[in-house]
Amino acid sequence: MSGNGLGWQVMLLGGASGSGKTRLGYPFAQRHGVPVVEVDDIVEAVQAMTTPEQQPALHHWTTRPEDADLPVERVVELQLAICEAVRPAVEAVIANHLRTRVPVVIEGDYLLPALAAQRSFAGVEADAGEVRAAFVREGDVDQLVRNYRDREPEEGPQSHRARVSARYGDVLAEQAKALGLPVIEARPWATAGERLAAGVAAGPA
Template identity: 30%
Template sequence: MKVYPGSWPVTVVCGASGTGRTRFAYALAARYNGHVIDTSDVLQAVRAMTGPEQYPELFHQDQPLAGTAEEVATARLRAADVLAPAVRAVITEQPRLRLDGFQEYPHTVVTGRHALPTLAWDFAVVLRETGEQIHANLAGRYPRDDSLDRRVRASMLVQDELVRRGREHNRTRCHVVFVDARPWSDAVDRARGEMNDRWDSGNALG
């Protein structure tokens, strides 16, 4: 594994269901020769050690989808907020490796349904997609689903909230990059280029 000197250790990739978030995150991690933490894995670990009486938000299931799009979006965001301390704990315990005579962190990309911009301290990427494309992507995932339109509406509401939180978090020391998923062929390059430019500029300015 090659660790790039001077690079930041963690990038958080956020996106609503149907935006291509997972595919984007793994492609980004490959560019940095890093690895991925998926919040779904953290969720499963927490669920194994708790119960719905302790954390009802984390045991919400949407298969089959129940409730209005607004209720589904609210439930997903509430679960992300409740899970955030556990995800932060996993992030902060990433091991350092001694390579080339230096102690360095391999690059970690954090993603998943419960990834929030506020989990980042250096960089977060908020991946955005059109409603039409989210509909097409979710239709492929949930064929013959009578609740497809609600799923799309819920994803759009989650996306709007991720963008809002990202803009708010961007006012702090953290950098939040907003990336349109299309065209897909250069989405990772666009995100990576903006992050590298901001990192280099920030270091040059001290």
Template identity: 45%
Template sequence: MTGVAWDVLLVGGASGVGKSRVAGELALAAGAFVVEFDDVVSAVQQITSVEGHPGLHLFDGIVDTAELGVDRVLELQIATARALEPAVVGVVRNRLTVDVPAVVEGDYLTPAAAARAIREGAVVGRSVRAVFLHEDDAVRITANYADREPEGGVQAHRAEVGVRYSRWLVAQARRHGLPVVDCRPWDTLTARIDRAIR
């Protein structure tokens, strides 16, 4: 085990705010393993059905979410995230069986799941921390998508969903007493996360 103050660090936030990048930086500094929760989401969706786990398949058959209103996409996103909360806890339980610290990052990490994982970690004498990244500027998220996925064109609708989802995560994080860190300025983000989780 390294000298970091946590065994598992959960990094949540909306799509396009920079979670993967900062998770990689945090993991590198801590000698930690990175778990991309999106991989877990894809795996559980492949082995479940609409009939058995409807909350995991709310976007099935929707080719272009931009055809739906922002409110409807946000509603589906939140419902999917809530349906995935047991999977978040399961990932953390598994990571706590080894002595290598891990950073778990993903859009579908909810503050409720993080709070539960923190409590379970404490019961077994392990340190689980969580932080939620916040970006309130749809223009910034749109630019991030353009940098990351230039073939996708201008994704303003998706970015607006992201801002609304980010605001929901902030409200939920505050409800559960979990830290929220603004994504900008980027060059101080890792240091601000480190302070927030301590």
């Protein structure tokens, strides 16, 4: 157990694109006075240091952008492959914060629930409760379309992307629930922050 008064050292906040996790994560981190690391930035850093031949999964969307239009289940498979490819880099970041005792919120689409069940990260052991996780879910495709429209109005309706996000979010939620991790339904939005805080405080079921 962390001795910093938070009850945790690393907080993982996952969920599909458009679900609202960033909108929840930054106020959560600010409230606890800790920084946020975005997994997208980790992906960008690894991409800059590798080639598509070295890390094909991590470079997939830049080398094969047309694959975003593949059937929903296939796109979800590709998303999960990226999760696995970036996992060692995320583990290294977790290990660094465990080692330095600097609390952090790590937020992003490419976080797997199984990370929170680990006890060793890049050779650094975590005590029970030091690494916690919650997953934000928005299962309504129409709401996801609205979320994308509000965030990226220049892109027009993104119906297929919303269907992918809903399905990917369901997969992450199923995995999280199987591990006893909190799944935070995005709506009602007015209480989402409170429910996130309660879920993290409670720890794994």
